[in-house]
Amino acid sequence: MSAEFDQKIHTTLADANLQLAIYTATGRLKEKRVESVAPGILPDYQELRTQANAIKQHSIENLDHYLEEFERNVEARRGKVVYCKDATEVADFVLGLAKERRARLVVKSKSMTTEEVDLNERLEHHGLESVETDLGEYILQLAHERPYHIVAPALHKTRYDVAEIFTRTLHVPNEIVIEKQTAIARRVLREKFLAADIGISGANFLVADSGAVVIVENEGNARLTTTAPKIHIAVAGIEKVIPRAQDLATFLKLLARSATGQLLSVYTSFLAGPRRPGEIDGPDEFYVVLLDNGRTKLLPDRTKRQSLYCIRCGACLNTCPVYRKIGGHSFPWVYSGPIGAIITPQFMGVAHEPSLPFASSLCGACGEVCPVKIDIPKILLELRSDVKKSETREKQNRIEKLAFRAFAFLMTHPRLYELAGRMGAAMAPSDGGSWIRNLPAPMNIGPVRAWLSQRDLPPPPAKSFREMWRRR
Amino acid sequence: MGKRVSLFVTCIVDQLFPKVGMAMAGVLERLGYQVDFPENQTCCGQPAFNSGYRGEARLVARHFLDTFESCETIVVPSGSCTAMVTHHFAELFAKDQAALARVHALEKRVWEFATFLTEVAGVEDVGARLEEVVTFHDGCHGLRELGIRDAPRRLLACVRGLELREIEPAEECCGFGGTFAVKFAELSGAMARTKIEAIERTGARTVVSLDPSCLMQIQGALLRAGSSVRTMHLAEVLASR
Numbered sequence: 001m002s003a004e005f006d007q008k009i010h011t012t013l014a015d016a017n018l019q020l021a022i023y024t025a026t027g028r029l030k031e032k033r034v035e036s037v038a039p040g041i042l043p044d045y046q047e048l049r050t051q052a053n054a055i056k057q058h059s060i061e062n063l064d065h066y067l068e069e070f071e072r073n074v075e076a077r078r079g080k081v082v083y084c085k086d087a088t089e090v091a092d093f094v095l096g097l098a099k100e101r102r103a104r105l106v107v108k109s110k111s112m113t114t115e116e117v118d119l120n121e122r123l124e125h126h127g128l129e130s131v132e133t134d135l136g137e138y139i140l141q142l143a144h145e146r147p148y149h150i151v152a153p154a155l156h157k158t159r160y161d162v163a164e165i166f167t168r169t170l171h172v173p174n175e176i177v178i179e180k181q182t183a184i185a186r187r188v189l190r191e192k193f194l195a196a197d198i199g200i201s202g203a204n205f206l207v208a209d210s211g212a213v214v215i216v217e218n219e220g221n222a223r224l225t226t227t228a229p230k231i232h233i234a235v236a237g238i239e240k241v242i243p244r245a246q247d248l249a250t251f252l253k254l255l256a257r258s259a260t261g262q263l264l265s266v267y268t269s270f271l272a273g274p275r276r277p278g279e280i281d282g283p284d285e286f287y288v289v290l291l292d293n294g295r296t297k298l299l300p301d302r303t304k305r306q307s308l309y310c311i312r313c314g315a316c317l318n319t320c321p322v323y324r325k326i327g328g329h330s331f332p333w334v335y336s337g338p339i340g341a342i343i344t345p346q347f348m349g350v351a352h353e354p355s356l357p358f359a360s361s362l363c364g365a366c367g368e369v370c371p372v373k374i375d376i377p378k379i380l381l382e383l384r385s386d387v388k389k390s391e392t393r394e395k396q397n398r399i400e401k402l403a404f405r406a407f408a409f410l411m412t413h414p415r416l417y418e419l420a421g422r423m424g425a426a427m428a429p430s431d432g433g434s435w436i437r438n439l440p441a442p443m444n445i446g447p448v449r450a451w452l453s454q455r456d457l458p459p460p461p462a463k464s465f466r467e468m469w470r471r472r
Numbered sequence: 473m474g475k476r477v478s479l480f481v482t483c484i485v486d487q488l489f490p491k492v493g494m495a496m497a498g499v500l501e502r503l504g505y506q507v508d509f510p511e512n513q514t515c516c517g518q519p520a521f522n523s524g525y526r527g528e529a530r531l532v533a534r535h536f537l538d539t540f541e542s543c544e545t546i547v548v549p550s551g552s553c554t555a556m557v558t559h560h561f562a563e564l565f566a567k568d569q570a571a572l573a574r575v576h577a578l579e580k581r582v583w584e585f586a587t588f589l590t591e592v593a594g595v596e597d598v599g600a601r602l603e604e605v606v607t608f609h610d611g612c613h614g615l616r617e618l619g620i621r622d623a624p625r626r627l628l629a630c631v632r633g634l635e636l637r638e639i640e641p642a643e644e645c646c647g648f649g650g651t652f653a654v655k656f657a658e659l660s661g662a663m664a665r666t667k668i669e670a671i672e673r674t675g676a677r678t679v680v681s682l683d684p685s686c687l688m689q690i691q692g693a694l695l696r697a698g699s700s701v702r703t704m705h706l707a708e709v710l711a712s713r
Contacts, residue, residue: 325666355655378563384522469509
């Protein structure tokens with residue numbers, strides 16, 4: 001494990017206030033999800049999941065076809081599609097356009113994809129002001145932090161934290177009432193919306209048959225971002241494409257429920273092309289940036305490419321006993337929780353944080369709640385195997401490798417296995433069968449030491465089962 | 473002479489909790505089964521599989537196949553080890569048609585203990601008696617990979633003198649996770665403490681589970697926390713009279 005990963009986990013676990021904040025917030029989202037998909041409310045929930053999985057599978061297996069269809073339909077509506085292979089290409093495109101149009105101010109609605117490519121930092125580096133308009137994202141931008149959670153980015157911030165951030169950065173009086181805090185942000189952000197030259201959004205779905213970008217949100221800021229400025233740029237991963245508008249009937253039923261327990265988000269926007277003659281609202285220019293950034297690397301593997309089915313609902317985070325302890329910032333990249341643990345190694349390479357796929361008890365809760373049925377535990381297991389295969393001679397854990405060779409040898413030689421068991425039992429302290437709390441230094445090493453750091457250890461019994469069985 | 477069943481007691485029961493194996497054998501014999509213990513058995517290979525060492529896991533899985541292939545019915549006191557055989561052996565041998573055929577022939581005959589009792593033996597009341605307030609911990613692999621939810625509860629409901637109280641929130645991992653428990657010890661320990669707080673809120677004096685490894689984690693954490701709550705495997709509860 002990298003020292004940084006280890007340290008972040010330790011710091012998060014040691015912070016009692018943070019532990020409570022994460023556990024409470026995720027617990028609330030988790031409960032609401034369960035209520036909203038209960039058989040009495042959504043009887044065909046399991047059928048919807050199966051259907052969503054089938055549509056995603058079909059879309060990913062025919063990605064080239066649907067991306068071309070999407071592009072044709074966007075262009076038929078006078079929009080433009082831009083393919084970008086990485087972060088630099090996205091930034092170059094936005095900066096180039098901003099320069100041509102003499103743009104200075106960008107407003108942004110929530111988008112994990114732009115987080116992936118550090119878009120704000122890249123734009124600001126070149127003198128553009130880029131303002132997040134989702135309340136949670138705005139708070140984090142002021143605090144110079146990354147999103148803590150895919151759906152609830154400021155989940156770890158209490159109202160008192162927000163009061164402190166606002167006072168420090170916006171120079172407003174200390175305000176701890178949430179509604180009043182919202183009003184402060186609203187006042188600042190309305191001015192930005194009116195003055196912005198470019199609006200950048202993400203996309204929840206790209207609909208191939210209609211060339212539409214679909215965005216779901218609760219605050220209305222995405223609708224303002226995409227319609228008030230003269231230019232709208234939607235940045236989306238290529239995997240967001242779905243074949244038909246009618247497929248939304250499946251996905252929209254699942255997305256809000258899985259994310260927040262809402263039956264539907266407050267706003268669902270269908271954006272297709274710039275403002276047409278005779279229309280009052282909408283941008284003059286409409287661009288869809290289709291980002292690869294490592295996604296096409298996943299396509300050859302039948303199991304692992306399921307990772308591209310993700311609709312970013314965050315349900316796996318809320319239900320994950322690991323995420324609920326270590327939170328979002330312990331994860332090595334922008335995506336956290338179980339989905340982060342499977343896409344980070346695939347997008348960034350397993351060497352980015354080799355221990356990430358191992359940071360799971362494999363309890364399977366993530367796979368159970370995934371609305372598109374991504375088999376996350378299975379992918380974690382495959383990634384663990386990939387990590388071991390990829391380790392070079394210098395990097396690998398020689399002791400662990402030897403230990404598992406020895407394990408396989410013993411477990412295929414029953415007599416030696418029995419002998420080893422007896423030797424282990426003979427070495428262990430016997431204290432009338434009570435559990436072990438400490439061991440003397442030479443024995444208190446490796447996994448035993450790690451176990452004893454948290455829990456007592458069962459003493460080896462006087463006789464193994466096979467010995468008892470023979471003598472009964 | 474009754475029907476024959478073979479025990480796969482798992483390495484953890486063999487080496488650390490032999491009484492669980494004896495209790496399971498006792499319950500099966502009481503129900504009229506002729507119980508045998510194939511001496512060549514060791515482990516299902518899950519520790520290697522979950523740690524990314526598929527080659528090593530495959531060797532151990534092949535040994536399991538060799539050992540149990542001739543057995544008609546195999547009963548296992550663990551949901552997790554059962555799931556390794558019935559759900560993951562096939563993944564290990566995906567590219568080996570001959571071994572895969574052996575896996576498919578065997579996996580149907582491998583049963584987790586509680587499910588074996590309710591589904592195969594067709595019993596819920598095994599004649600047990602235990603004056604105790606207990607709670608039940610669902611092991612994740614039994615719960616989510618094998619879909620075991622009702623069987624142990626139906627069996628516990630028939631134990632005379634026993635009162636079952638559910639954990640709230642139910643279905644949350646105890647934090648064991650095999651090598652995870654030592655690779656991420658601090659995190660695993662924190663998960664265990666959340667679990668035992670939920671257990672203590674039930675007011676039960678004993679935690680029952682199908683999985684010896686979850687019980688090792690929970691018992692270890694209970695003792696470390698100075699709690700007087702104790703753990704019992706379902707087989708030990710059902711063997712009580």
